[in-house]
Amino acid sequence: MAALATSWLLAGASVARAQVTAEPASAVVFPDPNKFAHGLYTEGEIGAVAFFGKAGGVVSPGFAIGAHVGYDIFRWLALQAHFLGSTHQIAEGNVLAGQLLQTYQGTVEGKLTLRFGQTSIFGEGGVGLARLSTNALYALMVEPRYRVGFTAGGGAGADYHSLSRHFSVGIRGDYLLLTNLSGSQELMATTYLRYTF
Amino acid sequence: MFDPVSRLRGFGLSSPLALAALASLGLGCQDLNTPIYFPSPVTPALAVSGAADAMGNPPRAENGLTLQFRNPTKDEQTELDTQKNTLGFDVPWIQRDHVHLEMTYQVTNTGSTPGMWSIGVDGANEYTKYDENIVAMVLGQGNNDAPQYIPLIPVTPQILGPGQTISGTVREDDFNEAELDLYGIGQWMSPFNAVLINNSQVNPIGIMSFVPPNAVIPALIEIDVNFTADTMMTCNYAIRVRDDDDQLLHNTTDTLFSPTPTLFVPPATM
Numbered sequence: 247m248a249a250l251a252t253s254w255l256l257a258g259a260s261v262a263r264a265q266v267t268a269e270p271a272s273a274v275v276f277p278d279p280n281k282f283a284h285g286l287y288t289e290g291e292i293g294a295v296a297f298f299g300k301a302g303g304v305v306s307p308g309f310a311i312g313a314h315v316g317y318d319i320f321r322w323l324a325l326q327a328h329f330l331g332s333t334h335q336i337a338e339g340n341v342l343a344g345q346l347l348q349t350y351q352g353t354v355e356g357k358l359t360l361r362f363g364q365t366s367i368f369g370e371g372g373v374g375l376a377r378l379s380t381n382a383l384y385a386l387m388v389e390p391r392y393r394v395g396f397t398a399g400g401g402a403g404a405d406y407h408s409l410s411r412h413f414s415v416g417i418r419g420d421y422l423l424l425t426n427l428s429g430s431q432e433l434m435a436t437t438y439l440r441y442t443f
Numbered sequence: 444m445f446d447p448v449s450r451l452r453g454f455g456l457s458s459p460l461a462l463a464a465l466a467s468l469g470l471g472c473q474d475l476n477t478p479i480y481f482p483s484p485v486t487p488a489l490a491v492s493g494a495a496d497a498m499g500n501p502p503r504a505e506n507g508l509t510l511q512f513r514n515p516t517k518d519e520q521t522e523l524d525t526q527k528n529t530l531g532f533d534v535p536w537i538q539r540d541h542v543h544l545e546m547t548y549q550v551t552n553t554g555s556t557p558g559m560w561s562i563g564v565d566g567a568n569e570y571t572k573y574d575e576n577i578v579a580m581v582l583g584q585g586n587n588d589a590p591q592y593i594p595l596i597p598v599t600p601q602i603l604g605p606g607q608t609i610s611g612t613v614r615e616d617d618f619n620e621a622e623l624d625l626y627g628i629g630q631w632m633s634p635f636n637a638v639l640i641n642n643s644q645v646n647p648i649g650i651m652s653f654v655p656p657n658a659v660i661p662a663l664i665e666i667d668v669n670f671t672a673d674t675m676m677t678c679n680y681a682i683r684v685r686d687d688d689d690q691l692l693h694n695t696t697d698t699l700f701s702p703t704p705t706l707f708v709p710p711a712t713m
Contacts, residue, residue, distance in 0.1 A: 338610070339608075340549065341482070341483075341547055341548060341549040341610070341679040341680060341681045342480065342547055342681055343547070343549070343610045344547075344610070344612070345478075345480075345547065345683070379477055380477055380478055380479065380480060381479055381480055382480050384480075385480035385481065385482040385681055386482075387482075
């Protein structure tokens with residue numbers, strides 16, 4: 247009885263297989279990433295920047311706003327310029343507690359993207375310049391005398407396409423080294439809106 | 444039905460570009476209103492043991508810093524001379540309207556008992572130097588009373604527990620008042636105790652009938668900090684300067700502005 251049931255199941259399965267292979271080859275793919283715009287793009291972002299290392303002890307995390315301008319050389323590779331400004335408060339525990347400090351950063355980055363339909367993940371990294379608005383960290387003996395220095399680092403993020411061809415949104419996190427702050431690094435986490443022309 | 448994608452299409456490029464524009468604006472405006480900080484010459488700047496002196500007065504510690512400014516350029520000097528001729532009296536190079544000062548401080552009780560501390564800020568403009576210790580010494584001549592210290596800017600005394608730290612700020616408007624007072628005392632014969640005790644915005648006694656309303660008030664170029672406490676404490680401070688016209692000396696081709704302010708000595712009979 248059991249053998250009869252098994253043969254019936256197998257027979258049914260082969261019929262089903264035949265039905266699948268008989269479907270038309272030109273099935274609609276949705277969403278189709280090839281229909282997403284690519285090429286020149288801009289991104290506006292907001293988020294937060296936090297310092298680590300020596301500067302982390304005296305500078306509180308702060309609000310950040312920035313922008314990317316880039317170009318998709320391929321769908322998986324892009325070059326971009328990144329500008330980010332953030333504002334911070336000097337933390338408690340020192341003589342400048344409560345004073346404000348801004349950072350301004352500009353980097354040139356490469357970006358690799360791996361797409362899964364409507365969603366993609368990416369990794370990015372680059373080098374650039376960072377500038378502090380005041381000499382507050384010098385006064386606290388955290389940084390050398392110069393307020394401008396090199397920065398380098400990278401990060402990763404995820405992008406979700408809106409299916410409107412030009413727009414997508416996403417989140418990213420980057421970790422950068424700062425040469426104008428002795429032994430200090432920063433983590434920036436932002437959410438962005440992207441427009442691809 | 445609300446369709447966010449359509450709405451975003453309606454915005455066109457505005458959203459990302461607006462954020463980009465804001466970021467660019469931030470980069471472009473970064474040098475506006477940028478303060479420069481000067482830490483106290485040593486750390487800790489001021490430390491007292493808490494042990495009273497032979498007269499039973501709490502110990503005092505004092506130090507300060509002199510801000511370094513450049514000399515005016517030829518054009519700037521011409522402008523000052525023109526303004527001076529128009530007004531009929533001298534016009535300072537370092538002016539209160541262009542150089543804005545603020546002091547931040549941090550007091551720590553390093554002892555094992557609660558104690559009271561106080562800070563008095565003195566200083567000098569390019570004409571006059573005020574030192575509360577000199578004033579107290581002159582006022583104390585001929586009597587055995589405890590010294591009477593009258594700083595340019597008093598910070599309200601407070602009690603601090605052992606191991607505790609407190610931070611505070613002497614704000615720009617406090618310095619504005621002190622700069623007006625010192626200018627009146629040094630240049631216009633204002634009665635020093637009247638102008639120092641009274642806030643000129645509340646009671647302009649000693650200012651109103653002495654200092655011309657069109658006078659150009661000089662800024663402090665030297666800041667001296669007096670610290671006193673009746674137990675073991677330390678005080679650190681820093682001076683914040685907003686230098687509107689880039690008058691601080693940082694270009695090696697500029698020369699140092701080096702006025703010689705006259706020490707204010709009150710009349711001994713006051």
